[in-house]
Amino acid sequence: MKSFVTGTLFPAAQKLGRSLMLPIAVLPVAGLLLRLGQDDLLNLPFMAAAGDAVFSHLGLLFAIGVAVGLARGNNGAAGLAAAVAYFVTTEGARTLIPVPPEAFAAATALNASEYEALLKADFLDGAIGKMSVPVGLICGIVAGWLYNRYAEIRLPDYLAFFAGRRFVPIVSGVAGLGLALLFGFGWPAVETGMNALSEAVVGAGGVGLFIFGLLNRLLIITGLHHILNNIAWFIVGDFEGVTGDLRRFFAGDPSAGAFMAGFFPVMMFGLPAACLAMYHCAEPARRKAVGGLLLSMGLTSFLTGITEPIEFTFMFVAPVLYAVHAVLTGISMTLMDLLGVRHGFGFSAGLFDYVLNFGLATRPWMVPVIGAVWFAMYYVTFRWAILRFNIPTPGRGPVTDAVAGDEAAAPLDTNEETAAILAALGGAGNLADIDACTTRLRLRVADQGAVNEAGLKRLGAAGVLRPTADTLQVIMGLRADEIADNLRCAASAGPGQTATTARLPAPAVAAVSGQLNHEALLAALGGAGNVDQAEALGTRLAVRLADPARADAASVQSAGFRGLATLPGGLAHVLCEGDAAQWIDARAD
Numbered sequence: 001m002k003s004f005v006t007g008t009l010f011p012a013a014q015k016l017g018r019s020l021m022l023p024i025a026v027l028p029v030a031g032l033l034l035r036l037g038q039d040d041l042l043n044l045p046f047m048a049a050a051g052d053a054v055f056s057h058l059g060l061l062f063a064i065g066v067a068v069g070l071a072r073g074n075n076g077a078a079g080l081a082a083a084v085a086y087f088v089t090t091e092g093a094r095t096l097i098p099v100p101p102e103a104f105a106a107a108t109a110l111n112a113s114e115y116e117a118l119l120k121a122d123f124l125d126g127a128i129g130k131m132s133v134p135v136g137l138i139c140g141i142v143a144g145w146l147y148n149r150y151a152e153i154r155l156p157d158y159l160a161f162f163a164g165r166r167f168v169p170i171v172s173g174v175a176g177l178g179l180a181l182l183f184g185f186g187w188p189a190v191e192t193g194m195n196a197l198s199e200a201v202v203g204a205g206g207v208g209l210f211i212f213g214l215l216n217r218l219l220i221i222t223g224l225h226h227i228l229n230n231i232a233w234f235i236v237g238d239f240e241g242v243t244g245d246l247r248r249f250f251a252g253d254p255s256a257g258a259f260m261a262g263f264f265p266v267m268m269f270g271l272p273a274a275c276l277a278m279y280h281c282a283e284p285a286r287r288k289a290v291g292g293l294l295l296s297m298g299l300t301s302f303l304t305g306i307t308e309p310i311e312f313t314f315m316f317v318a319p320v321l322y323a324v325h326a327v328l329t330g331i332s333m334t335l336m337d338l339l340g341v342r343h344g345f346g347f348s349a350g351l352f353d354y355v356l357n358f359g360l361a362t363r364p365w366m367v368p369v370i371g372a373v374w375f376a377m378y379y380v381t382f383r384w385a386i387l388r389f390n391i392p393t394p395g396r397g398p399v400t401d402a403v404a405g406d407e408a409a410a411p412l413d414t415n416e417e418t419a420a421i422l423a424a425l426g427g428a429g430n431l432a433d434i435d436a437c438t439t440r441l442r443l444r445v446a447d448q449g450a451v452n453e454a455g456l457k458r459l460g461a462a463g464v465l466r467p468t469a470d471t472l473q474v475i476m477g478l479r480a481d482e483i484a485d486n487l488r489c490a491a492s493a494g495p496g497q498t499a500t501t502a503r504l505p506a507p508a509v510a511a512v513s514g515q516l517n518h519e520a521l522l523a524a525l526g527g528a529g530n531v532d533q534a535e536a537l538g539t540r541l542a543v544r545l546a547d548p549a550r551a552d553a554a555s556v557q558s559a560g561f562r563g564l565a566t567l568p569g570g571l572a573h574v575l576c577e578g579d580a581a582q583w584i585d586a587r588a589d
Helices: 004-020 027-036 044-054 058-070 076-096 101-110 115-148 157-162 165-186 189-203 206-219 225-234 247-252 264-281 284-304 319-338 349-358 368-389 416-426 455-460 476-495 514-524 552-556 579-588
Strands: 431-436 441-447 463-468 471-475 500-503 531-537 542-543 561-568 571-573
Touching: 004 115, 004 225, 004 431, 004 463, 027 044, 027 058, 027 500, 044 058, 058 076, 058 115, 076 115, 076 165, 157 206, 157 476, 157 542, 165 189, 165 561, 206 225, 206 552, 225 247, 264 284, 264 319, 264 349, 264 368, 284 349, 319 368, 349 542, 368 416, 416 455, 431 476, 431 571, 441 476, 455 463, 471 531, 476 542, 514 552, 571 579
Parallel strands: none
Antiparallel strands: 431 441, 441 471, 463 471, 500 561, 531 542, 542 571, 561 571
């Protein structure tokens, strides 16, 4: 059971959670268009309709996004297959859903049978709208799985045109027929179950909101919080056929927003206060180095509601402090509900969404009031805990433990950064799968031992997680998706096509003597007998190796050098901290 959970179920849930971010990424622009177009702002109906179109077809977007995210190589054919499954399911179910007699009550009372067709269509539209998100999620999962299973299928020659990826939409359509039967004939039971779930969650009141806020923060460690969020924001509750706290908020439901309002005090005020506390607790000589980092993370949280870069600075060095943060998030959710505050967001609980959706919110003026209290609580709690327990937050502790840019490093261009990250991850051969969500790389690796965690942190990683034996998450901030694309390109380029330069920022350690560097580098290059020639080229040491396979890039970095670039013909360049001629002189001695 343990191997199934850790080896199959947990990685699959992680991949689903990451896949959900693709359709969710369109919500900020949808919320922006919807709000700006309404009559209390720009009064542009066409703009509001454009934004509403995204929310109205969210089920289809989930189907396409989840399928592409789950498919091998994020292939778009899986998205087409998911769309086929979604249309077959929803339109097929429409003809099978039983319409209860009470749906025609208005026509019967008016003795106007001609309205029965309109009432039936209205009932079915409501049913399809209510099931759209769950159906979209299921169709996306099914299409993604079918793509991975049948994308390379071979058929007899007379059916060869339909083989491979073309087969996936066909089989997905067949799967959609099965789902249409399930949701069509089973809709009364499905609707009853959805209503029961909504009533149980909403009926839990403050206790339920506290648990939601607590789990939301705790599950960040595993990356599964996206699944929890989607249940609350897109499924729970019903307002004129619109489900989910987030969707109902933008549809004008005055009771919506309870599952979002409590995040504003934490993300806009609490965590920026934690950054200020970490800055004040940093060693005076290092405050300048960490000040820019902490200011950037604090502003990101305040403006956009993206908090992971902050949370990973103390999540593992002070787990009790992170638990306090999770509890304070749960308390904030409950308190905002008790005070009758309802607020929402299209992306996250930052200033942008707070201002944009102010007109839709209930008692939004309470957010900065509660926020000031949360600012004080976080600042006092973090400063006391850091000093009392000597927590090595940025700017404290050994210099070699620099976290997420604690110390300044030489800037790298895109190619150098990609090569350095790839080297720190153990090389292209160590990466079985490369993906990303909002702020983290989500990887599957062959050997966890080949990953250089310290090197990743010197390259800007705020944290490194190993959820299972072969999965790895690297917190890289808002550039995670860009970095993942660069890594895919570099990993697929293949050996020998370009010189790969693995140049890590210099470790913040005192330089060892030239003699020690000389000996350690010789060992890293495969021993003195493996080095046929050596020539100083400025800050690079060009060497010719008898057997290039005996050279180890990680050992070169451990010796205090910046990295190793391998070239065809047994040539290699060692990137030195200073003039490479010093190494030649040391070797001559």
